[in-house]
Amino acid sequence: xxxxxxxxxxxxxxxxxxxxxxxxxxxxxxxxxxxxxxxxxxxxxxxxxxxxxxxxxxxxxxxxxxxxxxxxxxxxxxxxxxxxx
Numbered sequence: 001x002x003x004x005x006x007x008x009x010x011x012x013x014x015x016x017x018x019x020x021x022x023x024x025x026x027x028x029x030x031x032x033x034x035x036x037x038x039x040x041x042x043x044x045x046x047x048x049x050x051x052x053x054x055x056x057x058x059x060x061x062x063x064x065x066x067x068x069x070x071x072x073x074x075x076x077x078x079x080x081x082x083x084x085x
Contacts, residue, residue, distance in 0.1 A: 011045060011056075011060055012044060012045050012046035012049075012056050012060075013044050013045070013046065014044065014045050015041060015042055015043065015044060015045070016030060016035060016037050016041050016043070016044075016045050016048050017037050017038065017041025017042060018041075019037070019045065019063065020037035020038075020041065023063070023066075023067045025066045025067045025069065025070035025071070026063045026066055026067060028066060029059065029062045029063050029066050032062075033052050033054055033059065034052065035048045035052060045059070045060075
């Protein structure tokens, strides 16, 4: 997913919309911090953290924990994305 030329992209450079799409369990963490993973999800995770005053390490730890708890989680059918534009 986040590789080019065989070199992995740092997690903080990933777009949080991509994380939400690939790991739906992450959505609750983004919602907890009021991070828009839909229309505003086209910025990096680092930029989203900076905009909310959150330490990237803390957010990443919570995302990893959420995905571990619910590795196969899927969004309910018909649930609209959290778009705050």
